[in-house]
Amino acid sequence: MIAQAQAVLLVICPALLIVAALKDVTTYTIPNWISLALIAAFFPTALILGLPAGVIGLHVGLGVGALIAGMVMFALGWIGGGDAKVFAASALWLGWPASATFLLVTALAGGVLAFTLLAMRSMLLRRYVSAGPAWLSRLAEPGENVPYGLAICIGGLAAYPASTLVQALTAAPPL
Incomplete structure (x- = not known):
């Protein structure tokens, strides 16, 4: 029973990341409640899974570092404020060494996303994309933001x- 509850807690992060992505793609905004829910759910999940205080502290440090990096990227106009907050909340959940994979895959996915949007916004494809739903048509508008x-x-x-x-859940002995 406890193992199932632990597994359910682990679904929170992926589910909220998917909600954030869908909101960003369709509205160019990521509501604050998503980042706040990620932060609030991390601590009980970490404690229930039995992470040591030092490991939780490392997660918090990575989250703070990601928030600072996100704020810099926001100040430079590279990403939006919601992106910076969900970036930091994600790093909080991931810890080390998963944060290295997170940074690499996020950067690669961002590059693919940028090239895809450039293609969609080209004169050749824009007329086809604009026949779709309003949110898709908006993605094809030249000069629009990138839903990072x-x-x-x-x-x-x-x-x-x-x-x-x-890893803590998969390494724990069954109850």
Whole structure:
């Protein structure tokens, strides 16, 4: 019974990352409640999975470092404020060494996303894309933003199996 509850807690991060990506792609915003829910759910999940205080501290340090990096990227106009917050909340969940995979996959997914949007926004493809739903047509508008939350989601989902939290559940003896 406890193992099932622990497994349910581990679904929170991937589920919220997917919600963040969908919100960003369709509205160019990531609501604050998503990042706050990720942060609030991390601590009980870490404690229930039995992570030592030092490991939780490392997660917090990575989250703070990611928030600072996200704030710098926001100040430079590279990402939005919601992207910076969900980036930091994701790093909090992932820990080390999964954060390295998170950074690499997020950067690669961001590059693919940028090239895809450039193609969609070209004169050749824009007329076809604009025949779709309004949110898809908006993605094809030249000069629009990049919903980087999608890249963050892909990076987070790719790195999540290697996270300290997932590893703690799979390494725990069955109850």
